[in-house]
Amino acid sequence: MSGSGKTTVLGMPLRMYIALLAITVFIACQGYLLNNIMGAFACAMIVGTAFGLIGDKIPVWKDWLGGGILFANLAASFINTFKLFPESTIKTMTVFNGSQGFLELYVVILIFGSVLSVERRLLIRSFIGYIPTILGAIAGSFILCAGAAVLLGGSPVESVLSIAMPIMGGGNGAGAIPMSKIYGEVTGNNPSVWYASAFAVLMLGNIMAVLFAAFLNRLGERFPALTGNGKLLDVPSLSKEGPAQKQNAEISMITYAAAFTLALFVYMGAHYYAGKVSLINNYLHLGFKIHKFAFMIIFVMLLNISNCVPDDLKAAAKNIQGFFVKYLSFPLLFCVGLSTNLNDYIKVLSIQVIVYVFVVVLGACLGAALVGKLFHFYPIEAMITAGLCMANAGGSGDVQVLGTAKRMELMPYAAISSRIGGAILLVIASFMFSKFM
Structure with missing residues (x-):
């Protein structure tokens, strides 16, 4: 998060990013994410960045427990464990990271x-x-x-x-x-x-x-x-x-x-x-x-x-x-x-x-x-x-x-x-x- 006097995320004004985040989460929860690299990449960039930035701001966690890297990982694991995203969204994201080669x-x-x-x-x-x-x-x-x-x-x-x-x-x-x-x-x-x-x-x-x-x-x-x-x-x-x-x-x-x-x-x-x-x-x-x-x-x-x-x-x-x-x-x-x-x-x-x-x-x-x-x-x-x-x-x-x-x-x-x-x-x-x- 940076900017010359204004808070930005991924180069966007904060309000714009929050709007994108809310819409992306809504679409992902509806199971209507694009079932290809574009939908997965958009979701990963917008939602994953949000969790990472949150983890980098939590006291103690950010210095001793892995910060945003571990927080983004565990938050996603929590989503999968408790099925907060439908199976179709999870599959799109895991295929993107696996067989489609993001990792x-x-x-x-x-x-x-x-x-x-x-x-x-x-x-x-x-x-x-x-x-x-x-x-x-x-x-x-x-x-x-x-x-x-x-x-x-x-x-x-x-x-x-x-x-x-x-x-x-x-x-x-x-x-x-x-x-x-x-x-x-x-x-x-x-x-x-x-x-x-x-x-x-x-x-x-x-x-x-x-x-x-x-x-x-x-x-x-x-x-x-x-x-x-x-x-x-x-x-x-x-x-x-x-x-x-x-x-x-x-x-x-x-x-x-x-x-x-x-x-x-x-x-x-x-x-x-x-x-x-x-x-x-x-x-x-x-x-x-x-x-x-x-x-x-x-x-x-x-x-x-x-x-x-x-x-x-x-x-x-x-x-x-x-x-x-x-x-x-x-x-x-x-x-x-x-x-x-x-x-x-x-x-x-x-x-x-x-x-x-x-x-x-x-x-x-x-x-x-x-x-x-x-x-x-x-x-x-x-x-x-x-x-x-x-x-x-x-x-x-x-x-x-x-x-x-x-x-x-x-x-x-x-x-x-x-x-x-x-x-x-x-x-x-x-x-x-x-x-x-």
């Missing part, structure tokens, strides 16, 4: 703009140490989870298998679901037996990760030496000026079109490579696959390192990323929330489970910080990316965590945690299920 587009733009705008040598140095930092987060979560089980009189192995692994597995579609299939194949039991509880624990872990993100953001404000404010690597900049510093330069509209087109092209190429070309995905049959987001990160890194993308196009990509973060985060989290149900969290609410989830997320943060320090990573950024983005609910969880932490520029690292880190967990799960189940 994918958001992540693609953030990956493209973030990776392309990082100084080349910094980019190489940061990614070299990132996988070991993820492994540190996994080790930390497993160790603390097993330790908590010993103190609470439970089984350390069982606690790791049923709580730590689903939380650290990279989300639902790329983590809990394939992990349950591995469980079924290894044990001969019904995969749904393991999956039902794993999904509920995973959702609770996502909420805990978002709360940790809010805390770490405040910790960084209190102790500035612990954070790079969105930069992972704790070294002086290797260049005096890069595309991120040229954002305010004159950039033609055609350059924005070129940057947007190139982002979509690289993602399309990554999709084809993952599905048809990759040895790991198509020929080696290792029991897991590398997600196309991971290949996209590699391809954009190669574009950056090869220096074949003009500086003005890099700056345009960075500016488009900034637009998505500033104006589309609340709408996105509103859409994500409409596909969740508050009852999924309530199912597993018990003091013991909450303690387990807390120590898993804490262990992920501590493990990431300790190993990340060896590679000169800022502790808070290492904990957010390699820790919390391993412990959240995958792609949508990455958006929630980074939005709450106010560090959306870290999306490439978050995507590696959710995708490559998730693939690593599937390998670990395959071993542990066969060894201990």
Whole structure:
């Protein structure tokens, strides 16, 4: 909300926005929302932004509980749980976010703009140490989870298998679901037996990760030496000026079109490579696959390192990323929330489970910080990316965590945690299920 002496929302006078909001809610409640991308986008922009702005104004909540990002998400989940919108409206919104690709587009733009705008040598140095930092987060979560089980009189192995692994597995579609299939194949039991509880624990872990993100953001404000404010690597900049510093330069509209087109092209190429070309995905049959987001990160890194993308196009990509973060985060989290149900969290609410989830997320943060320090990573950024983005609910969880932490520029690292880190967990799960189940 801004304006020169007048309150505006999305650049509109407040009265005009409130009128749009009231009419949109009325149409959505009537079940007469346009059943396509236009109706869904309008509803997400208008209603999602409203919830986000409200969350950013609530005392305590805005500083410690995720602010507008989490509020928009939980408000949408509340709407879905209590059926305040008809099923047709919910379906339109969830299809828009899912199969129509709103969430994918958001992540693609953030990956493209973030990776392309990082100084080349910094980019190489940061990614070299990132996988070991993820492994540190996994080790930390497993160790603390097993330790908590010993103190609470439970089984350390069982606690790791049923709580730590689903939380650290990279989300639902790329983590809990394939992990349950591995469980079924290894044990001969019904995969749904393991999956039902794993999904509920995973959702609770996502909420805990978002709360940790809010805390770490405040910790960084209190102790500035612990954070790079969105930069992972704790070294002086290797260049005096890069595309991120040229954002305010004159950039033609055609350059924005070129940057947007190139982002979509690289993602399309990554999709084809993952599905048809990759040895790991198509020929080696290792029991897991590398997600196309991971290949996209590699391809954009190669574009950056090869220096074949003009500086003005890099700056345009960075500016488009900034637009998505500033104006589309609340709408996105509103859409994500409409596909969740508050009852999924309530199912597993018990003091013991909450303690387990807390120590898993804490262990992920501590493990990431300790190993990340060896590679000169800022502790808070290492904990957010390699820790919390391993412990959240995958792609949508990455958006929630980074939005709450106010560090959306870290999306490439978050995507590696959710995708490559998730693939690593599937390998670990395959071993542990066969060894201990």
